[in-house]
Amino acid sequence: MAEPSPTSAAGPVTLDEHGPGDDAEVLRGYYRQMRLIRVFEQRAAEMYTRAKIGGYCHLNLGEEATVVGLMAALRPTDYLFTTYRDHGYALARGAEPARVMAELFGRASGLSGGRGGSMHLFDAQHRLLGGYGIVGGQIPPATGAALAVAYRHEPGPDCDAVMCLLGDAATNIGAFHESLNLAAVWHLPIVYVIVNNQLGMGTPVEAAAGEPELFRRGCSYRIPGQRVDGNDVLAVRKAAHAALEQARGEHQPVLLETVSYRLRGHSVVDPARYRSDADNQRLRELDPLPAFRTRLIDTGALDADAAVRIHAEVDQVIAEAVDTADRAPAPAVEALFDYVYATPVANTDHRLPGDPVIDPAVPR
Amino acid sequence: MAEPSPTSAAGPVTLDEHGPGDDAEVLRGYYRQMRLIRVFEQRAAEMYTRAKIGGYCHLNLGEEATVVGLMAALRPTDYLFTTYRDHGYALARGAEPARVMAELFGRASGLSGGRGGSMHLFDAQHRLLGGYGIVGGQIPPATGAALAVAYRHEPGPDCDAVMCLLGDAATNIGAFHESLNLAAVWHLPIVYVIVNNQLGMGTPVEAAAGEPELFRRGCSYRIPGQRVDGNDVLAVRKAAHAALEQARGEHQPVLLETVSYRLRGHSVVDPARYRSDADNQRLRELDPLPAFRTRLIDTGALDADAAVRIHAEVDQVIAEAVDTADRAPAPAVEALFDYVYATPVANTDHRLPGDPVIDPAVPR
Amino acid sequence: MTYRQALHDTLRAELLRDEDVLLLGEEIGVFEGSYKITAGLLAEFGPRRVRDTPICEEGFVGTAIGAAMLGLRPVVEIMTINFSLLAIDQIVNHAAKMRSMFGGQVRVPLVIRTPGGGGQQLAATHSQNLEVWYAHVPGLKVLAPATPADAKGLLTAAIRDDDPVLVLENLALYNTRGEVPDGDHTVDIGTATIRKPGTDLTVVAYSRAAVIALDVARRLEDDGISVEVVDLRSLRPLDRDTICASVRRTSRAVVLEDDWLSYGVGAEIAATIAEGAFDYLDAPVRRVAAAEVPLPYAKPLELAALPDAAALTRVIRDTLDATVPPVRSAR
Amino acid sequence: MTYRQALHDTLRAELLRDEDVLLLGEEIGVFEGSYKITAGLLAEFGPRRVRDTPICEEGFVGTAIGAAMLGLRPVVEIMTINFSLLAIDQIVNHAAKMRSMFGGQVRVPLVIRTPGGGGQQLAATHSQNLEVWYAHVPGLKVLAPATPADAKGLLTAAIRDDDPVLVLENLALYNTRGEVPDGDHTVDIGTATIRKPGTDLTVVAYSRAAVIALDVARRLEDDGISVEVVDLRSLRPLDRDTICASVRRTSRAVVLEDDWLSYGVGAEIAATIAEGAFDYLDAPVRRVAAAEVPLPYAKPLELAALPDAAALTRVIRDTLDATVPPVRSAR
Ligand SMILES: Cc1ncc(C[n+]2csc(CCOP(=O)(O)OP(=O)(O)O)c2C)c(N)n1
Ligand SMILES: Cc1ncc(C[n+]2csc(CCOP(=O)(O)OP(=O)(O)O)c2C)c(N)n1
Ligand SMILES: [Mg+2]
């Protein structure tokens, strides 16, 4: 699958198969993170059907290896922009599960204060600069974050980098083209990651993209591209690490495509009728979690008992997250007008529906 | 310069060096058209400075070979969309010089009734479906015209084709990406022609495009691309003809890049200070008109006397066009609200500035 | 029949009636539409007539414009009005301008269907009501059906109209029910309608707000308050005569709108009434609109920010209580 | 000093004052700006601070948003407001939403400078006044200086403000002259100003229209007509108190605006006055605005479509002649 790109310039890869420090504990850590995301998403789906969560709710089910691999390659000081399919990234980036769930529940303690919901997770502390609900909308701001980094830092090993995630279908929108072109002509330290889960809602990549080998689409900007198996957490980490090194070291934008599969519908409410039973059967076989568990057990990094312990601990963590989130208060209505503006100015509108345009109390 | 594109699929070229019917008369005809455009543009610049023309006025000076070559390849039944730099295309497509000049003068007899001006020439009769002033704005509608053609006609030698012109700098805007992608996934009979005159206003191609070999930018859609010398009218015609044949014969979109030079500023009012004297000297040497005249004289297709006669006849035609346009009446103010809508409906606004919102005459 | 069904049946009927009608949009085919308006149409009419597009609002709307220039009658679905911002250059700088700017040589028989509306906890970027932007633009026609019958009548009229028409739908209305005339049914573009006659006060609204207004008006009947409800149906052209004639009878008016108050649709309505019925007004024209915040996700905040029946009822009562102070002595 | 010079000097002063300030836009560097506002700045500050962009409004405006999120203070030039339609998703769905939608965790100190205005024979797509769209959007601040002094004061305030601010310039104002205070000069965002006091009638306007209104008001003095001119300066927030206080004194109001009448800025002004000064109004609030057509290129049509001093003068006189008929008997 990962046929090398003709334009590939991923540079010298400094990691061996597993990468430095890949003792069993690190690998078990990745497995635990994947499991944490899996269980979080399953509980989120459940909470949605129980109406604890409103609006749209998009899950990372099937993308756990991609999420964990990408986040493992990122430094705490790097910046991350994601799509609305963002729960796993927030968790892997280090956000408390309780605060992520609280955001889905619309509580004040949520990652975005309950104002953004599932699609709009933001965590300034962990430099997660937002989940974005407008397809492609995050690409220009992510490019601008890279501009700010380049404005302040020379290329080099200590330079920050920006990672911008987008879905396969987002490669067809103008913002993708304009942003990659800007990153190329301005030499910005950014890695664009196409999380190719084969579908945009119900539309297969081939039906939407004139060049369905999406990693090749950097060709219009001389941006090197590479494709990696998104079901292989270590391969993803390795490719992402190399891309990030090139971005920070040379201020060279890179395009990385991870190929994985969306195990469920587009969002919780989508029954995905457009998929055949055969498809679904195939998908179950492609599930990255059992695959990685087997791999770890085969290499001796994990044994059945340890796996059970991890599952139990993760279930526990998520259960507590749900409880904590459920007990958390919603934002106060008095806070409705908070954060509309950062700099207070005269005559800002603080009217509730039905209020007169001029406060009658004001003396005439 | 015309290094072959790796993605080039211009197909079997059916024309010999000159192409069928390229007797001296045809060649002289091309020269006359080029000369006609040259003189028209020079007079337009003069009329602008004499305030007969308002708004913006962009000239084809230096692009005459490209204009005539492209238009020679187009069938009368094909559809053409251009940018705001459109005078030459309207003339070569067959519009009366007097009506083109009248549009620039804002007269009712103008090609667009005096409502569009220099940037917005439209000629339904000759299937010139508009000059467009928003950079890239013409690309999606042109693509849609090709969709309408494909909706009605099978691929084949009799199928109409659409030609969509755009400037080099327009390849950096989202509409370019979205449109070419649609043309590719939907197999539309359209030829996108990048008229590369090296500059977008004052910005060189290299400063604006991550892939400055613009004909390669079809790579993101598997659209074949080809570059041709835009100063060679016959080479342009040949390449455009081949591209159009592929578009109509296979419903295969094609990207063609013509490389020429803008002899003057971006528009009449631009002194182009950003260009050195050396640049300007070089440009004069690249002027396609003397080059083509010499070529014709060398090949015996033209002699000095014939050239003089052509010049005199063209000067005459343009002089009459200016006079006719100048004598033509402006649109009547009573016609202000004409054409805002095609289907009349109730309560359409026909108020002049200051009129009350409700006609007081209406009985209460 | 539901509002959704009325839209679906209208699209189907027009596809059957006219070979030049085709549908374009994201996920309208295989996925059967985000809100299932186009369910079954791909299966019945095939991919030539019902075309799934990649995600490229500017591209596919502009493409529909070009197809319309050649005489097709594309009906485009933009998944929600929020995403129309990506296509607005094609809609406003192209579709709306072409006929006039090109001296009447071309027609653009394009329909854009798109739902607006908040209240679904879709948060700030997915909950907007931006129809006022389009209503401001000459060259466009902007319709906003509130009932299943008008959904059929206005969409049919839009598809048969030779100009670009934006048909505003509403997420909160798709499941609402109402009588729908059988057979060929069109509503005249540019005409408002009086949903309920009344004598004490006029409420002007459109789309979802018109439904709420009617509901409030009915309930106020029990308290002996007679409210007339004007449903605009068409934002451009705007039927100022019907609005002002109503207010001249009732002498009081309130506007209910889902968009933000400042520079919203209600501003034009209030300004129109204040000018066109000046001599007849006994109280200021009040507007009940959304709080001026990016709509938050959290339910309590969303509820607090959006106009509702309670707010409308309160303002209607305030307006009826308000009396005209002797103008001179007031200064 | 000219309005253009005031803008230029302000950009230069802020570039000197704050290393985080940078300029982005098409042709602002080598070409020195389509309207030469940035002339000389590339030479002085270099390409790091003064950055020419490719033609990609959505891309470079969105890029500026991201840079602002990390603490830079980008000042973007969009060549004309007509092209802002290509960036409007980034402006409205992103810049305006981020701080609130992300729970106050980020600031977007972005300035967008862009000129609007017709009357230059630039035809339908290059002559629009669409500021009302932006003024409708919470999360944005929208300023419209009419004088060189306000150009300096408002642009300076905008650059130092931590929110996205759209500064509307006007093609017809660039060469106008006026006194400009030396040194540090800011104007409070959200405050209107009374350009000329008067007792008979209030004209409300902004940008180019405010200049025309002042001119008309001065000329009417000779006829013994005392017109007060309110220059809004800020469309969002809107200084309703100043507007209504003025009309409560004069009891009559006319709005002059360059945009289309329906759903234009004037609609909000008229609606605000009709509600906030209801008891004081002796005549309907009339609006003098552009005819509702895509602006034609031909000069006579363009002139006929745009509001001017003559139309304003006529409507002011009509309004003064209009008397208040006895309300009751009128029905
Ligand atoms: C501009 C825009 N158009 C349409 C939508 C509706 N929409 C939301 S997600 C989606 C599919 C995106 O697919 P992809 O980019 O592959 O990401 P995935 O959902 O598969 O992770 C669409 C069409 C949107 N949110 N924004
Ligand atoms: C969307 C948009 N942005 C900016 C402009 C201003 N503008 C007009 S022409 C032009 C340069 C275009 O260059 P190119 O595409 O190479 O065409 P050329 O003028 O060289 O023929 C620019 C920036 C515009 N008209 N539309
Ligand atoms: Mg996908």
Ligand SMILES: [Mg+2]
């Ligand atoms: Mg060019």
